[in-house]
Amino acid sequence: MSAPNRIELQKNRNAKIDWSSAGILIILAAMIILFGIMNPKFFTPKNLGNILRQISIVGICAVGMTAVILTGGIDLSVGSVIGITAVSGAMMLSSGMPIPIAIVLVILIGATAGGFNAFCVNIFGIPPLITTLGSMTALRGLIYVITGGKSVYGIPASFKFIGQGDIFIIPVSAIIMVIVFILGYVILNNTVFGRRIYGIGGNFEAARLSGIKVKLELAKVYIYAGMLSAIAGLVLMSKVNSGQPSAGDGYEMDIITAVVLGGVSVSGGEGKLIKVIIGVVFMGVLANGMMMLNIGEFQQRLVKGLVLIFAVALDIVSKNYSDTRGKKIRHTGKPVADSGCKE
Amino acid sequence: MDCENILELRGITKIYPGVIALDTVSLKFKPGSVHAIVGENGAGKSTFIKIITGAIHPDQGELFFQGEYIRHNSPENAIELGISAIYQELNLLPHLSVAENIFYNRYKTRGGLIDFKDLEKRSAQIIDKLGVNIDPCTLVKNLSIGYQQLVEIAKSLSKNVKVLIMDEPSATLTDTELKYVFRIVEKLKQEGVAIIYISHRLEEIFEICDEVTVFRDGRLVDTCLVKDTDKESLIKRMVNRPVSSIFPKVKFKRGEKVLEVKNVCTKLLDTISFNAYRGERLGFAGLIGAGRTEVVRALFGADPIESGEIFLKGKKVTIKNPSDAIKLGIALIPEDRKLQGALLHLSVGKNISIVNLKNLAGFFGIIRQKEEAESIGEYIKELRIKTPSTRQLVKNLSGGNQQKVVLAKWLLVDSDIIIFDEPTRGIDVGAKQEIYALINALAEAGKVIILISSEMPELIGMSDRILVMAEGRITGELETAEATQEKIMHLSSI
Numbered sequence: 001m002s003a004p005n006r007i008e009l010q011k012n013r014n015a016k017i018d019w020s021s022a023g024i025l026i027i028l029a030a031m032i033i034l035f036g037i038m039n040p041k042f043f044t045p046k047n048l049g050n051i052l053r054q055i056s057i058v059g060i061c062a063v064g065m066t067a068v069i070l071t072g073g074i075d076l077s078v079g080s081v082i083g084i085t086a087v088s089g090a091m092m093l094s095s096g097m098p099i100p101i102a103i104v105l106v107i108l109i110g111a112t113a114g115g116f117n118a119f120c121v122n123i124f125g126i127p128p129l130i131t132t133l134g135s136m137t138a139l140r141g142l143i144y145v146i147t148g149g150k151s152v153y154g155i156p157a158s159f160k161f162i163g164q165g166d167i168f169i170i171p172v173s174a175i176i177m178v179i180v181f182i183l184g185y186v187i188l189n190n191t192v193f194g195r196r197i198y199g200i201g202g203n204f205e206a207a208r209l210s211g212i213k214v215k216l217e218l219a220k221v222y223i224y225a226g227m228l229s230a231i232a233g234l235v236l237m238s239k240v241n242s243g244q245p246s247a248g249d250g251y252e253m254d255i256i257t258a259v260v261l262g263g264v265s266v267s268g269g270e271g272k273l274i275k276v277i278i279g280v281v282f283m284g285v286l287a288n289g290m291m292m293l294n295i296g297e298f299q300q301r302l303v304k305g306l307v308l309i310f311a312v313a314l315d316i317v318s319k320n321y322s323d324t325r326g327k328k329i330r331h332t333g334k335p336v337a338d339s340g341c342k343e
Numbered sequence: 344m345d346c347e348n349i350l351e352l353r354g355i356t357k358i359y360p361g362v363i364a365l366d367t368v369s370l371k372f373k374p375g376s377v378h379a380i381v382g383e384n385g386a387g388k389s390t391f392i393k394i395i396t397g398a399i400h401p402d403q404g405e406l407f408f409q410g411e412y413i414r415h416n417s418p419e420n421a422i423e424l425g426i427s428a429i430y431q432e433l434n435l436l437p438h439l440s441v442a443e444n445i446f447y448n449r450y451k452t453r454g455g456l457i458d459f460k461d462l463e464k465r466s467a468q469i470i471d472k473l474g475v476n477i478d479p480c481t482l483v484k485n486l487s488i489g490y491q492q493l494v495e496i497a498k499s500l501s502k503n504v505k506v507l508i509m510d511e512p513s514a515t516l517t518d519t520e521l522k523y524v525f526r527i528v529e530k531l532k533q534e535g536v537a538i539i540y541i542s543h544r545l546e547e548i549f550e551i552c553d554e555v556t557v558f559r560d561g562r563l564v565d566t567c568l569v570k571d572t573d574k575e576s577l578i579k580r581m582v583n584r585p586v587s588s589i590f591p592k593v594k595f596k597r598g599e600k601v602l603e604v605k606n607v608c609t610k611l612l613d614t615i616s617f618n619a620y621r622g623e624r625l626g627f628a629g630l631i632g633a634g635r636t637e638v639v640r641a642l643f644g645a646d647p648i649e650s651g652e653i654f655l656k657g658k659k660v661t662i663k664n665p666s667d668a669i670k671l672g673i674a675l676i677p678e679d680r681k682l683q684g685a686l687l688h689l690s691v692g693k694n695i696s697i698v699n700l701k702n703l704a705g706f707f708g709i710i711r712q713k714e715e716a717e718s719i720g721e722y723i724k725e726l727r728i729k730t731p732s733t734r735q736l737v738k739n740l741s742g743g744n745q746q747k748v749v750l751a752k753w754l755l756v757d758s759d760i761i762i763f764d765e766p767t768r769g770i771d772v773g774a775k776q777e778i779y780a781l782i783n784a785l786a787e788a789g790k791v792i793i794l795i796s797s798e799m800p801e802l803i804g805m806s807d808r809i810l811v812m813a814e815g816r817i818t819g820e821l822e823t824a825e826a827t828q829e830k831i832m833h834l835s836s837i
Binding site: 203207270 | 643645664665666668669670675677682683684685686687688689693696697698700701704707708709710712752
């Protein structure tokens with residue numbers, strides 16, 4: 001029983017080049033150069049400000065989405081949560097409610113929506129994909145029910161500052177996004193909550209056996225994501241100065257794509273919020289550039305859908321590649337039960 | 344064509360990282376004969392079967408079927424040849440009918456549609472041949488496990504089976520169901536099918552088998568006719584190994600009683616009662632499926648307890664989930680390192696601190712990084728975990744070092760009762776020794792140690808007292824001084 005020792009190879013590759021994020025950075029750079037050449041207005045400060053404003057909403061939600069996807073889940077309802085919070089916020093403000101109270105209430109609405117998602121996932125065991133597909137549609141329906149399909153106007157001018165104002169030349173909404181990113185970063189990397197998120201997504205059973213109350217933590221994650229969506233909803237409402245029933249429609253697409261482009265594994269447990277910034281900028285530049293080149297809405301959809309598939313494919317391919325050189329763990333959810341010498 | 348042996352394996356070797364699963368095994372199987380394969384857990388039986396069915400490829404060795412060399416055995420190829428296996432975990436589609444299961448993916452069609460009439464007719468013929476009474480239209484989920492196994496046999500028969508492998512068929516069957524299966528085995532034998540029968544229950548082998556082969560540590564020890572041997576000599580050949588000197592001879596002072604388990608029942612456990620003491624290493628012996636892991640999982644709150652009581656230091660406690668158990672000072676190093684123990688995609692450091700995070704965090708749950716790094720570093724040093732840095736991902740470490748990471752995570756919380764479930768499975772001898780030393784150090788420090796191991800020398804060498812389990816019950820208790828592998832084998836193969 002002594003010979004086989006040497007067969008056990010110890011591989012310690014530390015400084016592996018991260019090809020997938022390097023690839024995305026290269027594509028992003030190429031895109032920026034291309035758009036800049038094709039339309040000189042692309043590099044004007046005004047347009048760069050526009051890009052920042054555009055990405056702030058996706059960026060804020062991407063922080064919550066990153067946490068959800070890290071647990072191995074997904075939140076399709078994010079766009080509808082943006083919508084319901086934008087509309088209900090607009091209704092509160094137009095009825096003369098003080099701004100701070102309205103903000104708190106709107107964030108509570110977002111938390112409730114997240115709590116509902118978590119409830120369905122935890123109590124009934126409905127997969128997050130289906131739960132949030134349902135709540136996405138139901139919430140959008142609710143928006144149309146409470147507004148009767150009409151836009152909500154009459155927001156006080158002082159609220160415009162959030163979505164339209166600048167501090168020096170930097171849009172306020174972008175500053176909010178940066179603050180959310182910093183908070184999100186600290187939460188994921190420096191708090192107990194963040195560590196548990198990675199643990200649950202990485203190995204649910206091992207996390208449970210480590211004493212983590214997995215359902216409680218999952219509930220917190222969905223509520224956290226819901227609250228961030230509410231903040232995004234407020235920014236959007238302020239930006240368009242009204243509560244549009246269609247607000248946030250289709251945003252889940254951009255947000256999820258940004259997170260996956262940022263290298264967060266769709267099977268959970270792996271990913272860095274820092275890199276998600278790349279994904280968010282990527283999506284913002286892509287949308288802005290296509291708009292400046294007068295590419296139509298239909299073509300834009302075509303491109304965005306393909307980008308999502310490309311991002312996921314990149315994630316899976318790069319991981320399969322690194323795995324064939326390491327241990328036998330498959331990345332489609334469960335690790336393969338093949339521990340070698342088991343009888 | 345030489346038809347005396349339907350299947351022959353020559354010099355089969357299979358190596359896994361850290362262990363030789365099969366070491367130049369050669370074996371022949373005759374048609375119309377029931378050939379038993381016996382051996383301890385980890386002796387290489389399953390690997391052997393998987394090689395026959397083409398599920399895995401041997402690193403060396405050759406397969407011959409009816410005298411013909413098989414170049415590349417694959418599952419499809421094996422089925423084509425008439426090699427069929429029935430595993431403990433049945434491969435049936437519960438929501439489909441018996442007939443559909445028997446002919447799954449081999450339906451006859453008429454005009455592009457499945458011909459259900461023909462399907463039922465042919466299924467009925469096969470079921471008749473088995474001499475049982477099952478309606479081919481019943482859904483499989485409505486049958487008992489025993490009948491489901493018969494459907495598996497029917498499935499094999501429909502493929503014109505020549506070699507039928509039965510992996511622990513009796514493990515999940517009641518006695519009457521087993522009688523039925525035996526009758527069918529007898530029938531198949533008469534039709535010239537070669538049957539490979541794997542079982543931990545030695546009585547069965549004397550009941551229905553003709554030949555028996557003993558495996559030990561990946562080697563073939565002996566093949567003989569069943570009528571020429573008896574249970575005693577089989578057991579002797581299965582376990583005949585000296586308890587090597589790698590286990591330090593130590594005996595610690597047995598302290599106060601810490602844990603008392605009283606009449607605990609779960610889905611898989613039947614009135615389990617035992618005590619554990621400070622400074623004592625309590626071993627659990629038994630075959631896979633005997634319920635050892637289930638006992639510790641119930642104790643740890645990982646599986647629900649249906650009835651019974653648990654006392655800690657004389658006080659009755661309720662353990663509903665692992666988090667409760669941890670608060671009460673219980674730690675579990677689980678059986679499957681990769682599935683239950685380590686967080687493979689996280690770094691060494693994050694793995695080690697995950698259980699103890701709360702104590703390392705302050706305001707708003709923000710982790711005190713410096714303190715965390717210090718305690719992680721301390722345990723990496725103490726356990727001599729070989730890793731280039733605390734940031735290395737656990738999946739890149741060797742098995743032994745992964746296990747040490749899992750151990751470190753539990754040492755960090757300083758538990759009272761530490762449960763080791765197969766702590767040395769699949770790791771090399773050097774790392775094993777270090778883990779033994781650690782277990783002994785913990786016992787010496789007055790911890791309660793509970794140890795589960797399928798390696799009998801390890802269990803005998805590392806326990807002060809051994810409880811033997813079989814079929815969800817505790818069947819005996821042995822002091823180490825009187826424990827021998829033969830005695831344990833007897834108690835665990837009742």
